[in-house]
Amino acid sequence: MKPRTAEFKKTASRTLRDPQIQRGLEAVYSNFHVGRQRQAVATPNWEDQQDRGRAIKAHTIANLDHYLAMLADNVESNGGHVFFATDAEEANRYLVDMALDRRVESVIKSKSMVSEEMGLAREFESAGIKTLETDLGEYIIQLAGETPSHLIAPAIHKSSDQIATLLGVEAGEMSKSKSPEDLTRLARTQLRPHFERADMGITGVNFAVAETGSVVIVTNEGNGRLGTASPRIHVAIMGMEKVIPSVQDLALFLRILIRSATGQPISSYVNMVTGPRRSDEDDGPEEFHLVIVDNGRTRLLADPELRESLYCIRCGACLNSCPVYRKVGGHSYGYVYPGPIGAVITPILTGLREGKDLPFASTLCGACREACPVKIDIPRMLLNLRSRLADGSTTGTDRISGRLERILWTLWRLGMTNLRLYRMASKIGRYLLLPVSRRGWIRRMVPPFSGWTLSRDFPLPARRPFSQLRRDLDELDHEDNSCHDRVTR
Amino acid sequence: MIEITAAKVLEEAQRKSKALFDELASSASTMGWNVHRTVFPDQAAGILLDICQSANISTALYSNHPVFCRVPAIATLVSNGIVASLAETAGDRSRAELKAAEFSSDLGITGVEWAIAETGTIVLHARNGVPRLVSVAPERHIALVELGQVLSSLEDLFLIERLEHMSGRLSTSVNLVSGPSKTGDIGGKIVEGIHGPLEVHMILIG
Numbered sequence: 001m002k003p004r005t006a007e008f009k010k011t012a013s014r015t016l017r018d019p020q021i022q023r024g025l026e027a028v029y030s031n032f033h034v035g036r037q038r039q040a041v042a043t044p045n046w047e048d049q050q051d052r053g054r055a056i057k058a059h060t061i062a063n064l065d066h067y068l069a070m071l072a073d074n075v076e077s078n079g080g081h082v083f084f085a086t087d088a089e090e091a092n093r094y095l096v097d098m099a100l101d102r103r104v105e106s107v108i109k110s111k112s113m114v115s116e117e118m119g120l121a122r123e124f125e126s127a128g129i130k131t132l133e134t135d136l137g138e139y140i141i142q143l144a145g146e147t148p149s150h151l152i153a154p155a156i157h158k159s160s161d162q163i164a165t166l167l168g169v170e171a172g173e174m175s176k177s178k179s180p181e182d183l184t185r186l187a188r189t190q191l192r193p194h195f196e197r198a199d200m201g202i203t204g205v206n207f208a209v210a211e212t213g214s215v216v217i218v219t220n221e222g223n224g225r226l227g228t229a230s231p232r233i234h235v236a237i238m239g240m241e242k243v244i245p246s247v248q249d250l251a252l253f254l255r256i257l258i259r260s261a262t263g264q265p266i267s268s269y270v271n272m273v274t275g276p277r278r279s280d281e282d283d284g285p286e287e288f289h290l291v292i293v294d295n296g297r298t299r300l301l302a303d304p305e306l307r308e309s310l311y312c313i314r315c316g317a318c319l320n321s322c323p324v325y326r327k328v329g330g331h332s333y334g335y336v337y338p339g340p341i342g343a344v345i346t347p348i349l350t351g352l353r354e355g356k357d358l359p360f361a362s363t364l365c366g367a368c369r370e371a372c373p374v375k376i377d378i379p380r381m382l383l384n385l386r387s388r389l390a391d392g393s394t395t396g397t398d399r400i401s402g403r404l405e406r407i408l409w410t411l412w413r414l415g416m417t418n419l420r421l422y423r424m425a426s427k428i429g430r431y432l433l434l435p436v437s438r439r440g441w442i443r444r445m446v447p448p449f450s451g452w453t454l455s456r457d458f459p460l461p462a463r464r465p466f467s468q469l470r471r472d473l474d475e476l477d478h479e480d481n482s483c484h485d486r487v488t489r
Numbered sequence: 490m491i492e493i494t495a496a497k498v499l500e501e502a503q504r505k506s507k508a509l510f511d512e513l514a515s516s517a518s519t520m521g522w523n524v525h526r527t528v529f530p531d532q533a534a535g536i537l538l539d540i541c542q543s544a545n546i547s548t549a550l551y552s553n554h555p556v557f558c559r560v561p562a563i564a565t566l567v568s569n570g571i572v573a574s575l576a577e578t579a580g581d582r583s584r585a586e587l588k589a590a591e592f593s594s595d596l597g598i599t600g601v602e603w604a605i606a607e608t609g610t611i612v613l614h615a616r617n618g619v620p621r622l623v624s625v626a627p628e629r630h631i632a633l634v635e636l637g638q639v640l641s642s643l644e645d646l647f648l649i650e651r652l653e654h655m656s657g658r659l660s661t662s663v664n665l666v667s668g669p670s671k672t673g674d675i676g677g678k679i680v681e682g683i684h685g686p687l688e689v690h691m692i693l694i695g
Contacts, residue, residue: 027677031673136683137674160676184682223685247650251643262673272662275661
């Protein structure tokens with residue numbers, strides 16, 4: 001997917017003015033986030049489970065090569081194929097070549113964010129292989145020619161009317177009813193024949209179990225199950241950070257993932273696939289391929305400050321809790337991963353300078369860190385990225401701060417660390433600002449500070465600052481005490 | 490070590506079987522299962538027939554689970570005019586024919602490997618005689634759960650699955666099913682019945 005991170009401000013402004021998208025984003029909050037909060041209270045040992053989840057992830061990421069090797073060995077000894085792809089292009093080429101070789105004509109896809117990074121559907125279409133998204137939200141945006149705006153509910157920005165039109169165009173006739181029930185039924189009817197006939201099913205991977213060589217797919221719709229049961233070839237695509245050590249870890253991870261993502265105790269379906277079907281089984285795929293994708297993740301792995309972003313289990317809880325995401329929506333972030341986690345990893349995966357607005361799209365309120373099931377410290381990483389952008393500590397070209405900004409910050413630092421300078425600056429400041437103030441408030445500051453007063457007023461520095469009032473009070477106290485002493489003696 | 494813990498888990502599943510049945514009935518109901526309960530296997534067959542007749546089922550596929558030896562479900566359906574056949578590729582039915590049958594049947598009926606009281610879940614293992622599609626392709630699925638098959642938590646289940654793996658018996662497709670298929674992708678409103686079954690029934694027997 002071609003990143004559009006540089007368009008953050010423009011897309012955000014547009015989204016803020018769109019009442020339909022704002023309604024969708026409110027639904028994200030009231031359904032998913034409120035649901036997650038309820039589970040956090042209702043689930044026994046919730047905090048402990050999150051701590052353990054984080055510990056397992058930390059251990060796995062610290063030994064990633066070991067666990068990926070174990071995973072690959074086990075997939076292969078189960079009769080599956082493994083391909084390690086350095087980047088999107090390599091992954092696409094492997095899959096297109098393999099599909100053409102196996103005479104694949106039609107493909108059904110379940111949700112896979114990594115495949116969005118790859119732009120896989122487009123590559124397949126160019127090779128003449130029809131590819132259909134089956135996750136209802138992904139299907140809707142495929143019909144609309146758009147990209148997902150949320151990790152879990154990709155079409156949350158679309159209204160029922162818009163969806164009815166999209167499905168109607170596809171069906172060749174408009175549906176009379178626009179109710180979610182009837183539209184869902186319509187989509188089911190449209191997609192069902194494809195499940196039966198497709199040659200290849202592509203899924204993402206929620207967890208890959210190193211110990212057994214299994215991949216685990218979590219859905220509510222059942223498209224994951226149909227996609228791994230009906231076609232003759234099953235392809236699972238994963239980011240390389242998705243591996244966990246043991247099948248027993250799944251109990252914990254499924255619990256914290258699903259409760260954090262949607263507020264459900266568990267999803268309708270959890271499917272653990274271990275290799276292709278055995279020869280005496282009545283249905284199931286003949287071939288299983290696991291594509292393990294890097295695509296910039298080794299940069300995150302090599303970075304001690306940002307490495308913990310690889311603990312992410314893609315639940316979307318940080319998006320749902322974020323007051324900024326809830327206003328600007330997923331498309332503003334310009335890449336596959338929106339919201340707080342997107343703001344951290346996207347600049348590293350696609351370019352820090354182009355993505356410079358993303359680390360600043362945050363109030364650092366910490367709601368994301370609170371909501372994260374593996375306790376990733378996103379605000380710390382956002383601050384770290386901001387300082388890289390300000391001082392160019394990663395590469396000189398990343399520095400975005402201008403000379404004026406650096407001069408102003410130097411003056412600020414001097415003023416804040418020197419008491420006499422600070423007091424003098426306050427007095428001078430008051431003297432300078434008095435003419436533009438009215439009744440102790442400044443409605444409009446001069447540039448480069450004018451942005452500050454766009455939506456609020458700035459108070460005039462007081463004639464007698466608090467430190468002065470304090471000193472005066474102390475003197476009064478002192479006099480009182482000496483009076484008191486004289487009287488009581 | 491793991492064998493000892495697994496033995497404890499299995500022993501508890503037997504010892505607390507009634508209480509676990511109660512817990513499962515409650516959690517499954519919350520997750521959207523239609524839960525039915527009876528002590529007698531014959532009555533289970535009757536319940537199955539009622540469900541089929543209410544839903545106008547004309548064709549059904551069932552799996553080769555041991556529960557069908559104890560519950561005369563299939564005989565009951567067949568004698569009431571419902572075409573019920575075993576979902577397998579033995580004899581003259583090819584894989585292609587089985588798949589076509591799985592996509593065109595009104596109903597899939599299975600036993601279960603396990604159920605999980607914590608989450609209202611049944612666990613299915615694909616193997617010879619238990620195809621993947623029979624529980625997910627038809628519009629309706631009925632699962633028969635017997636007393637003693639209910640585990641307490643996800644931890645218990647995955648401990649057992651780990652033991653299966655260590656004994657070389659891990660199924661190629663392990664499925665945890667916890668209700669009907671659903672989506673919230675249209676307007677954030679939850680709708681049941683997309684892709685997977687729109688109606689699921691659990692009959693607790695024992």
